[in-house]
Amino acid sequence: MELRALRYFVEVVRQQSFTVAAEQMYVTQPTISKMVKSLEDEVGSPLLLRDGRQMVLTDAGRIVYQRGQDVLAAHAQLQAELNDLDTLGRGELTIGIPPMGGSLFTPAIAAFRKRYPKIDLKLFEQGSRAIEAALIAGELELGGVLQSVDQEHIDVLPMTRHLLWLVAPHGSRWDDMTHVPLSDLAGEPFVFYGESLALNDVVLNACRAAGFAPAIVGRSGHWDFMAALVQAGVGIALLPAPYCRRLDDAQFTCRPVVEPEIPWEMAIGWRRNGYLSHAARAWLNVARETLPAHRDDFMHWPGVGGSVAGAGAAE
Helix, strand or coil: CCHHHHHHHHHHHHHCCHHHHHHHHCCCHHHHHHHHHHHHHHHCCCCEEEECCEEEECHHHHHHHHHHHHHHHHHHHHHHHHHHHHCCCCCEEEEEECHHHHHHHHHHHHHHHHHCCCCEEEEEECCHHHHHHHHHCCCCCEEEEECCCCCCCEEEEEEEEEEEEEEEECCCCCCCCCCEEHHHHCCCEEEEECCCCHHHHHHHHHHHHCCCCCEEEEEECCHHHHHHHHHCCCCEEEEEHHHHCCCCCCCEEEEEEECCCCEEEEEEEEECCCCCCHHHHHHHHHHHHHCCCCHHHHHHCCCHHHHHHHHHHCC
């Protein structure tokens, strides 16, 4: 059974789409379809059935999907251990980078490339939920996730904590307010996060807790495009405070959201009790050195002590 066919099949099931899976794997849709068909021919049974827009796994498909993830995780660990034979003399490391948190990783990426030029550093840009799934499946060693991640299976090194702020066009009714209760935004058109991003669920749940369902008029995973849509009058948005501070006060009104506050807590995650290569452990060391200036505060976050210990145990 070819690993590539398994990898494509697993991605199709995750994305519930041949088209999206092809985009994520950087291949054409016919290539994905052909590999899945060859896998079905090898198994001797259909693996996927279409039920409207949804894809349903057959009994055989469920087994191949579950065991396929185990095979891919084992292969990734084998590759990582083989790369470790030369310590940091060569090898590769793939880091999951969420679209909303990409700038947080820039200092660590630059420092790591300078310190370990022979390590082929690859960036896997996906939403936090996809990164979390890839970490648990063993397809990624490290990735950026929200602090709301499943910490039963993932250890984390916190990176930063900020609140989400309202972003509205300058001249809006919130200009004279110092902060905005979330319930005050009921009925407003929202430029929202993509459904594949964990922040989508965080904000959606906060709105529901405040007593309303947001009226979503557009979605994106990129803060600058969301801000551009706000400026164009499409709707309002909720963005992490650091991005709000980059916006022009003459064009935007940005105010902290309260009742409740909505935290944006980014962390670097890795699979609990999983194997961490020398390159991955080196990355964590570089990341600790390049965290924001208030990084000492992170030692008071829940789970940080366990996270550090977890990295050491992997050695």
